[in-house]
Amino acid sequence: MTKAELERTVEALKRRGFDAQYCATGEDAKAIVMKAAAEAAVVGMGGSETMKEIGVTGALAAAGREIVRNANCDLFLLSANAVTADGRLVNIDGRGNRVAASISGPGRVMFVVGRNKVVAGGLDAAVARIKRDACPPNCRRLGKKTPCAATGVCADCDSPDRICKVLVVMERRPTQTPTTVLVVDADLGY
Numbered sequence: 001m002t003k004a005e006l007e008r009t010v011e012a013l014k015r016r017g018f019d020a021q022y023c024a025t026g027e028d029a030k031a032i033v034m035k036a037a038a039e040a041a042v043v044g045m046g047g048s049e050t051m052k053e054i055g056v057t058g059a060l061a062a063a064g065r066e067i068v069r070n071a072n073c074d075l076f077l078l079s080a081n082a083v084t085a086d087g088r089l090v091n092i093d094g095r096g097n098r099v100a101a102s103i104s105g106p107g108r109v110m111f112v113v114g115r116n117k118v119v120a121g122g123l124d125a126a127v128a129r130i131k132r133d134a135c136p137p138n139c140r141r142l143g144k145k146t147p148c149a150a151t152g153v154c155a156d157c158d159s160p161d162r163i164c165k166v167l168v169v170m171e172r173r174p175t176q177t178p179t180t181v182l183v184v185d186a187d188l189g190y
Contacts (some may be wrong), residue, residue, distance in 0.1 A: 001115040003086065006183050008117050012087030017173035020087075026054035029112050029182045034059055035178065036075055036110055036180075041103065042066075044073035046098030049141075051077055057113050069185075070097060071105025076091045078102055079189050080181075082126035083118050083135045089170040090126040092126065094163035102179075103106050103146035114188025123169060134190040135164050173182040 006022055013020035023029040032069075033056050037043050043060065045067045053055050057076065060067060078098055082090040089111065092100045102109050117134070119125040132155040139149035139161070146162055147155035154164075172178045 001118050002020060003185055005080065005120075005187055006115055006118060007048050009085050009087065010085060010181075010183050013083070013183070014087075016171065017179075018087070018089075019047070019173075019178065021180070023182050023183050023184045026188060028185055028187050029184045030054045030056055030059070032180075032182060033077060033110060033112060036076075036108070037065065040073070040107070041128075042068060042073040042075075044068045044076040044101060044102065044106060046076070046078035047113075048077065048079045048189065050114060052131070053188050054184075056112075069086050071101035073101075073105075074107040076101045076106035076109045078109070078111055080113050080117060081130040081190075082114050083122050083181070084122055085118060086122070088123065088126070089168075090123065091128070091131065091168045092130050093168070094141055094164045096166040099168040102170070103174050104177060106177070109177055111160045111179070111181045112184060113137040113181060114184050114186050116187040117189070118183065121185035127167070131164065131185035137190050139163055153187065
């Protein structure tokens with residue numbers, strides 16, 4: 001994705017009610033996230049390789065901040081598995097806790113999304129991207145016993161360890177949940 005394409009995606013997210021912003025680097029996104037975290041009494045986070053990669057997880061730990069894994073927080077941090085160029089956020093989850101917290105509960109939600117997660121196609125392209133590029137490495141990282149962890153290719157399996165059980169598409173910003181999406185011009189996470 002080019003900078004111009006990412007900026008058009010940011011504008012599409014804004015048209016859908018999200019507070020969206022282009023960030024040239026992960027450091028730029030980290031500064032915005034850390035400012036928001038400093039203003040929050042309780043910070044929550046879904047499992048996010050993106051937050052680790054830009055240094056948010058480490059910075060919060062170094063600051064002695066406790067991170068909750070649920071929606072009972074002032075600020076919930078996560079990434080999206082995919083963003084369509086027309087501004088829809090698409091996530092697949094195993095337990096549903098991460099995606100549930102992105103919809104309702106926290107005082108504010110903040111997504112950090114790398115350019116590798118922006119897809120030019122619609123929802124089918126977003127789900128295909130997730131099953132191809134996010135689920136297999138996440139299953140390996142989490143030690144799941146799934147075909148995709150072994151082969152690197154989604155088999156639409158029936159494994160109890162399957163992490164692609166809940167699909168959430170955010171067509172627009174949820175009512176009463178201020179939601180920020182930082183689109184970063186870098187490849188981040190899965």
